[in-house]
Amino acid sequence: NAGVTQTPKFQVLKTGQSMTLQCAQDMNHNSMYWYRQDPGMGLRLIYYSASEGTTDKGEVPNGYNVSRLNKREFSLRLESAAPSQTSVYFCAIRRHLNTEAFFGQGTRLTVV
């Protein structure tokens, strides 16, 4: 997972609380992604940023917002956390179209 750093690694929130998950890369890749992983569901795309200054919705964007702060950083915000958002969140980066993705180590979020 070298090159993609996610913080925090673990978090417990109460329903209704807000928080921001951070992702930073040092590989100078153009596109960045946020996925969530739930048992039996594989990896589902929440939001992505094809390049600095752009963001787009993925498969499951409801309840989330994102910010591509600069080329290095892509944050995911939960404005009002719900138990259904209990999941493992992964940030990923890709150099450009048609190339492989590299993942961070994940943030394990529990909403109680």
Add this chain to the structure above:
Amino acid sequence: GQQLNQSPQSMFIQEGEDVSMNCTSSSIFNTWLWYKQDPGEGPVLLIALYKAGELTSNGRLTAQFGITRKDSFLNISASIPSDVGIYFCAGANSGAGSYQLTFGKGTKLSVIP
């Protein structure tokens, strides 16, 4: 949207056995990727395939990009205990707006010593 069917969902094998898993798609991909995920970790890239018919190896792992571009296969030879984990396939396309990767739901591999 595009969907990937990955099979089998899970496998229990004896150490030393060979393993095969595959992914099929309802549509064409230009790139096929295979990842492994250990417990508590993020997915790690094993093999990337960029050309229909391509066969690529990485140690005991061999993956193939199907000639129809709608499927891919991963084989592991002479399995060892550290092969345990979840294996994911992913497909990607080039072209305007095609920034998304589509993932299979994973094959969970258990190796019995």
